[in-house]
Amino acid sequence: MSEQTPAAPPATPPADEHRRIEAAAAAEGETQSGFVRFMSSPVGRNLGLIIALLVLCAVGAITAGDRFVDTDNMVTILRFASIIGVVSIGMTFVIIGGGIDLSVGAIVALSSVWATTLATQTMAEDTHWLLMVFVACAVGVGCGLINGVLVAYGRMAPFIATLAMFAAARGLAEIISEQRTQLVDVRELVDTINGELLGISVLIWIFAVVSAIGWVLLNRTTFGRRTIAVGGNATAARLAGIAVKRHTVLLYVVLGLACGIAGIMLTARTGTGSGTHGQLYELDAIAAVVIGGTLLTGGRGTIVGTVFGVLIFQTLTNVFTLNNLDSSTQAVAKGAIIVVAVLLQQRVAVRSSDST
Amino acid sequence: MSDPLLQMTGIVKVFPGVRALDGVDLEVRAGEVHCLLGQNGAGKSTLIKVLAGAHQPDEGEIRWQGEEIRLTTPLAAMKHGIATIYQELDLVDGLSVAENIYLGHELSTAGFAHRGDTQKQAAALLARLGHPEISPRREVGTLSAAGQQIVSMARALSHDVKLIVMDEPSAVLDQEEVARLFKVIRDLTADGVAVVYISHRLEEIRQIGDRVTVLKDGRTVATGLPARDTPTRELTRRMTGRDIEYVFPQRQSRDGDGAVVLAVRDLSSGKAFSGVDFDVRAGEIVGLAGLVGSGRSEILETIYGARRATTGTVTVDGKTLRNGHVRAAVGAGVGLCPEERKSQGLLLDEAIYRNVSIASMSRFARGGFLNRGGEKRAATEHIKALDVRPADVDRAVRTLSGGNQQKVVLARWLLRDCRVLLLDEPTRGVDVGARSEIYALVRRLADEGVAVVLVSSEVPEVLGLADRVLVLRDGVVVHTGPADDIDEHRVLDLVMEGSAA
Numbered sequence: 001m002s003e004q005t006p007a008a009p010p011a012t013p014p015a016d017e018h019r020r021i022e023a024a025a026a027a028e029g030e031t032q033s034g035f036v037r038f039m040s041s042p043v044g045r046n047l048g049l050i051i052a053l054l055v056l057c058a059v060g061a062i063t064a065g066d067r068f069v070d071t072d073n074m075v076t077i078l079r080f081a082s083i084i085g086v087v088s089i090g091m092t093f094v095i096i097g098g099g100i101d102l103s104v105g106a107i108v109a110l111s112s113v114w115a116t117t118l119a120t121q122t123m124a125e126d127t128h129w130l131l132m133v134f135v136a137c138a139v140g141v142g143c144g145l146i147n148g149v150l151v152a153y154g155r156m157a158p159f160i161a162t163l164a165m166f167a168a169a170r171g172l173a174e175i176i177s178e179q180r181t182q183l184v185d186v187r188e189l190v191d192t193i194n195g196e197l198l199g200i201s202v203l204i205w206i207f208a209v210v211s212a213i214g215w216v217l218l219n220r221t222t223f224g225r226r227t228i229a230v231g232g233n234a235t236a237a238r239l240a241g242i243a244v245k246r247h248t249v250l251l252y253v254v255l256g257l258a259c260g261i262a263g264i265m266l267t268a269r270t271g272t273g274s275g276t277h278g279q280l281y282e283l284d285a286i287a288a289v290v291i292g293g294t295l296l297t298g299g300r301g302t303i304v305g306t307v308f309g310v311l312i313f314q315t316l317t318n319v320f321t322l323n324n325l326d327s328s329t330q331a332v333a334k335g336a337i338i339v340v341a342v343l344l345q346q347r348v349a350v351r352s353s354d355s356t
Numbered sequence: 357m358s359d360p361l362l363q364m365t366g367i368v369k370v371f372p373g374v375r376a377l378d379g380v381d382l383e384v385r386a387g388e389v390h391c392l393l394g395q396n397g398a399g400k401s402t403l404i405k406v407l408a409g410a411h412q413p414d415e416g417e418i419r420w421q422g423e424e425i426r427l428t429t430p431l432a433a434m435k436h437g438i439a440t441i442y443q444e445l446d447l448v449d450g451l452s453v454a455e456n457i458y459l460g461h462e463l464s465t466a467g468f469a470h471r472g473d474t475q476k477q478a479a480a481l482l483a484r485l486g487h488p489e490i491s492p493r494r495e496v497g498t499l500s501a502a503g504q505q506i507v508s509m510a511r512a513l514s515h516d517v518k519l520i521v522m523d524e525p526s527a528v529l530d531q532e533e534v535a536r537l538f539k540v541i542r543d544l545t546a547d548g549v550a551v552v553y554i555s556h557r558l559e560e561i562r563q564i565g566d567r568v569t570v571l572k573d574g575r576t577v578a579t580g581l582p583a584r585d586t587p588t589r590e591l592t593r594r595m596t597g598r599d600i601e602y603v604f605p606q607r608q609s610r611d612g613d614g615a616v617v618l619a620v621r622d623l624s625s626g627k628a629f630s631g632v633d634f635d636v637r638a639g640e641i642v643g644l645a646g647l648v649g650s651g652r653s654e655i656l657e658t659i660y661g662a663r664r665a666t667t668g669t670v671t672v673d674g675k676t677l678r679n680g681h682v683r684a685a686v687g688a689g690v691g692l693c694p695e696e697r698k699s700q701g702l703l704l705d706e707a708i709y710r711n712v713s714i715a716s717m718s719r720f721a722r723g724g725f726l727n728r729g730g731e732k733r734a735a736t737e738h739i740k741a742l743d744v745r746p747a748d749v750d751r752a753v754r755t756l757s758g759g760n761q762q763k764v765v766l767a768r769w770l771l772r773d774c775r776v777l778l779l780d781e782p783t784r785g786v787d788v789g790a791r792s793e794i795y796a797l798v799r800r801l802a803d804e805g806v807a808v809v810l811v812s813s814e815v816p817e818v819l820g821l822a823d824r825v826l827v828l829r830d831g832v833v834v835h836t837g838p839a840d841d842i843d844e845h846r847v848l849d850l851v852m853e854g855s856a857a
Contacts, residue, residue: 061740221724222717229714232703239662239700240715240768300705 048344049292049308056315063283064322073318075201081314082207083265083286085307088292089214091285092306096218097251098231098298099151099158101313103165104259104285107143108278110173111136111263116182117190118274129189136267137260143169144256148249166282169304182273193268203265210261215303227251231298285335288313291341360420361386362407362438362519363552367416369402371785377413378574382552384519389541389551391561391583394571395595395814403571407552408440409433414544418637419762438773439512440521447504449497454478455494457511463495474826485540502533509540520544521552526560527649527717538564556647558588558852592848604792604820605799614638617807618690618776620659623668627655629831632668636776643800643810643822647851651831652811653695659809660692661685663853672776686715688776691769693762695811696782701765702753709735709749712767738767742797759783759790766797776807783817795821815844827851 067073087104091192094101112162115132150161184190193202218224226247229237238244261282267273288309294301313334320330362384369377377399384390394400403694405411406418409427419426420436427433433440447456454475455462463470463477478492487506490499496507505525511519526534541551541564555561561568565583569576570591578594614637624630636642644652658662659670664680671677678684694700702711712735713720713775720731735749742763744756752762762782769777783791798821802808812818818825819839827835827842827850834850835842 220726220728222721222726223724225710225714225717225726228706229703232705233699235700236694236702237714238682239660239692239694241683242714243683299703335579 014072046293046302046304046308049305049312053308053312053315056312056319060315060319064319067322068319073322075204077311077314077318078204078207079269080202080207082203083262083269084281084288084314085207085310086210086258086262086265087255087281088285088288088310089210089303089304090255091289092214092292092294092301092303093218093227093298094158094255095286095289095294096231096298096301097227097235097248097250099251100286100296101147101162101252101255102159102282103143103147103162103169104255104262105278105281106166106169106173107140107256107259108263108266108281109275110143110169110176111139111260112267112277113173113177113182113266113275114139114273115182116184117176119184119186120182126184129186129192132186132244132267133193133264136264137257140256140258140260140263141253142256143259144253145249147256148252149284150249151252152245170275171188173277177273177318179274179275181276184267184271184273190268190271191262192274193265194271203269206261206265210258211303216335218303223247223250228299231300233299284313287338291337296342359419360384361421363417364403364407365417365419367403367406367413367418369399369406369411370414375574377406378569379427379576380416380574381576381579382569383486383579384550384552386518386550387488387545387548388566389545389553389564389583390572391565391568392552392554393561393568393591393595398595399574400571401523402574403550404440404554405489407433407438408520409438431455434515436752437516437518438521438817439515439517439519441505441508441512441524441525442523443513446770447496447507449495451496452492452495453482453496453499453510453517454492455488456507457481457492457514459511461514470596477514481513482506484513484543485509486536486543502529505529505590506540513544517549519550519552523554524556525553526555526557531639534560541648554789556852558591589845595848605796607799607823613694614640614805614807617673618659618809619669619671621669621671623655623670624653624666625658625663626666627831628663629658629828630667632826632833634826634833634836636809638805638807639802640824641802641808641810641822643812643818644816644828645812645815645825645847645851646828650828650851652828653780654831655828656692656780656809656811659685659776660690660778662692662830686772689772689774690708690776690778691715691772691774692778693765693769693780693782695784697758697761697765697785702761704754705752706746707750708739708756708764710752711764712749712771713751715768717771734771738770739764742767742770743793758785759794762786762790762794763797766794768799770801774806776809777801778809778811780811781813782810783812783814791817815847819844 057068087108091101115136116161118135119127119132147162147165149158150164151158154161180287193206195202197205218227226237226242229240229242230244230247234244263277266277270277289301289306290309292297292302292307292309294305311340316333316337317330320333360383361384364380364382366379367380368375369379380399380403382390382392392400392403402411405844406413407427408431409432412428418427424438427436435707448459451459457478458474463474475492479488482488482490484646485506487503490503490506496504499507509520522593525537529537541553545551553561553565561583568578568581568583568586568591570578570581572595616635617638618636620632620634623632634642644655646652654663658665661677661680661682661684669676670685672685672688672690675688677688677690683746698704703714709732713731718725720727732749736747739747739749744760744763753761756764782798783794786794788845795817798808798810809817810822819842822839824836825837825839825842826833827847827849829851
């Protein structure tokens, strides 16, 4: 067509013209996205995370030697990772669904305080530890429900609605606990959840089970599919007949439940309930999710990535601690990691949208 | 007069799957009002985006005052003195009039704005535009649409502008405001500024225009026509006279034998449209024709529950749908292929099969767990039946051409066995060859008993494909009848002449 002079009468295009155009478009998609496709495939996206984790481990092994390469140390990393890990799995759903939740740390604190208050006030001996677990989860679900309803039906920006919960839940936790750290008298709770099962810490088991459930939920169920649809294109999801608002509420409820579980885990590990529990969890969880390759704009993300994000953060902390670097230095390194991860992510996102 | 101010020759712009511009010529002289005419999809918007530096042409030459230039960015266009006033005004609501006018080139020293000077000069520009009553201090968000348009023009004039492109400026204005706009345009041209004026309203073009260029299917089909003396019939013939004949499928002669599937009664929604009544029988295609803003798309949205009806009812198979409830419509067997396929219809980064099954997920789920094998098999079946190329259901929808993307949306509703299919601009962004395929598909669906409502800005498409046509003007149905009994010119007369304010 290019040799045709503009002034000449336009010819009827050959019958197979559209086939040619489509073939060209298809070929374009093929060649252009070879790299992008690899980088956005599960292996490609997690490859960077695996490398990052291995590099961190190498650094740990070199700088801290046997103190790092030690079964006990590895278990410590995983135990510390487990609680923030559970929160991060829940956060992954909310972020893929196009939202954000700043209140997770406060919900963790509130559920820990509520559960321990229940135990102290109803006389320790009588409180079954499962009741405490139930209460913590119920508190988490309740907070998540409020967040979800405010966002979906109150049409508040997720940032603002959960910022309100961030302030209110922690405040409430401090009121209930009268700003004191409450000791847990229910031994079974501590023994069970902070104990071991088959030689592995129960905390790690919980993280593993929650991650597995999260993976199945995201990849194998209608719930997961709808989450991706709602976060990827809420208008298209609505016009395809998906109940976008109801689903949004459910996402925050799922995260609230994860916070409740994390709350009881933290209570068992520390043996206390406190209004100061879970501080900065929101930032750690969001960072882990983002490092794991989930788009903050929603519509794309993986559970495996989030697990890696959590492990990278926790390993980093461990390596720094073993090298006697203080928490301020760690914070700087964490900040740098977030920036690098997001910059890499944006490059992939830009490349894959070029083919439009 | 030696060189024209602007000379564009042989401009070509290709988007994946469609040649939006396929050899456009445009010549604009200093001090004239040059009108750009063409149906939707003719390439007007793409052309002005090229002129504004927002799109880069793939081929062709742009000469500005005799010298060849390249408009690589909107800023470059601005520096040459080309300003564009878009339909959606690009103003910052929260800033004052003066701040908006000088946005991006603030009068300042070391970062400190000269508020006094800015306001004084803004006031001078507004006065030059004949609107001294607009206060430079006023917040832009509080102005009417007409007022905001004036601010946009003042912003253009705040640069040393030689050419202003106006994209349907009258669409948001009432009669009196249009008259004032014309006075402003005359003052500008008297100062030697050229105006490229885009409008669907022929009356306006006769009042304000000097010369007319007509675009059709991405090509210039006529240029330099005198705006006042060219007969309407000549203009509409140029706009519509097609070199490419689309192949429309045969209609079955089945008048009145299907049962009424969709019944719309006295439907209104706010100011968008009112008192719309029609029935669609099984196997029938009803087309809605009208200009942008005539209420076409809004009618579909209201039937679908994506917009609330203020009066009236929608009934599918005898059951009245809940007002403003998309899931009720989907549940009753209504499917919508939305106007903005990419932003309203598809999850672009997701695989084809996921886009197909999204409306029928429960069919493939047991206890919430998806049977992906069954899902992919069903999607593959429909994708093959619709001849989507490539027929690879794991492929991201983003990599498909426009026509194939549209087929993916159609497949979604086929999978659901829908009773009523609402098609909003089904061939927008679809290249010429694939259109005939989409037409054949829609007809085949109708033959299988689906009731189809078709909205399109392309009148031949409505007339060629539909059995019955409703013509809309300003939210009211002005004509109903069999598609065979009306021709394109009559439709254009109905929608255009009456709308000249």
